[in-house]
Amino acid sequence: MASHRKIDSHKGDFGHILILAGSANFIGAAVLCAHAAIRCGAGLVTIGIPKGLNEVLLKIKPQEVMTLPLPQTKKKTLGVTAYKDIKKFMAKADILAIGPGLSQNKSTQKLIKKVIKTAGKPMVIDADALNALSKDLDLLKNAASAIKIVTPHSAEMMRLTGIDVKSINKNRLNIAKSFAKNYNVTVVLKGKDTVVASQGKTPYINKTGNPGMSTAGSGDVLTGIIASFLSQGLSAFDASKYGAFIHGLAADIAASKKTQMGMISSDIIDNIPAAIKKYS
Numbered sequence: 001m002a003s004h005r006k007i008d009s010h011k012g013d014f015g016h017i018l019i020l021a022g023s024a025n026f027i028g029a030a031v032l033c034a035h036a037a038i039r040c041g042a043g044l045v046t047i048g049i050p051k052g053l054n055e056v057l058l059k060i061k062p063q064e065v066m067t068l069p070l071p072q073t074k075k076k077t078l079g080v081t082a083y084k085d086i087k088k089f090m091a092k093a094d095i096l097a098i099g100p101g102l103s104q105n106k107s108t109q110k111l112i113k114k115v116i117k118t119a120g121k122p123m124v125i126d127a128d129a130l131n132a133l134s135k136d137l138d139l140l141k142n143a144a145s146a147i148k149i150v151t152p153h154s155a156e157m158m159r160l161t162g163i164d165v166k167s168i169n170k171n172r173l174n175i176a177k178s179f180a181k182n183y184n185v186t187v188v189l190k191g192k193d194t195v196v197a198s199q200g201k202t203p204y205i206n207k208t209g210n211p212g213m214s215t216a217g218s219g220d221v222l223t224g225i226i227a228s229f230l231s232q233g234l235s236a237f238d239a240s241k242y243g244a245f246i247h248g249l250a251a252d253i254a255a256s257k258k259t260q261m262g263m264i265s266s267d268i269i270d271n272i273p274a275a276i277k278k279y280s
Contacts, residue, residue, distance in 0.1 A: 014043030015231025029101025036224030099129030208248025212260030
């Protein structure tokens with residue numbers, strides 16, 4: 001991963017990410033994910049958001065991030081009727097990040113499944129998108145995209161596998177490896193010593209990070225970081241590995257300034273440049 005760029009680079013060289021995220025009660029998840037993605041060097045970032053939330057989002061998102069207002073349900077979540085607009089937009093996007101704060105609304109979950117099955121673009125799947133998959137794991141095998149990254153924490157992995165959290169935490173490496181092999185995905189099993197596993201690769205166990213990351217939105221930040229590295233040409237495994245590393249290192253820098261107790265997820269984003277500079 002290089003922090004320096006060619007003198008004649010332009011934004012089109014570093015990918016366009018579509019982030020499908022956010023709902024009435026979780027608009028911040030979309031903002032954190034997008035902010036992390038643009039801060040990590042993605043060329044373009046667009047948030048696909050329920051249209052009724054667009055005005056609010058315009059006031060709180062980073063100025064560099066674009067929005068795509070989409071058809072919504074009565075609960076102000078993305079509805080299955082948004083599929084047509086998403087499919088059209090995906091023609092010009094390079095990467096899809098899907099899940100943060102989307103909700104478990106039935107129409108939203110139906111939309112998630114349809115998008116994952118047909119998008120055909122490299123994707124990072126997190127949060128409520130993982131909840132949708134847990135009811136139909138064959139979607140991972142049958143998805144049009146060959147490049148899929150899933151980012152569960154232990155409870156989400158429990159829903160995906162049926163293995164209880166205690167057993168997962170005792171056997172994180174083997175469970176991540178097994179899931180990656182069975183579903184041909186890259187797995188980022190979050191938690192202390194995050195495990196990154198992908199078929200044919202030596203698993204990576206991340207050693208950066210601290211307990212201050214146990215705060216709302218930290219996972220949304222990681223999704224944005226991984227999607228950003230993926231958009232800049234890294235493989236799924238490398239984007240995940242470096243994403244986990246930079247996420248944790250930025251959190252370590254943030255904790256040194258704010259303390260672990262006082263740290264919030266936006267502090268991690270603010271320290272991404274320092275983490276990249278330190279690593280480079």
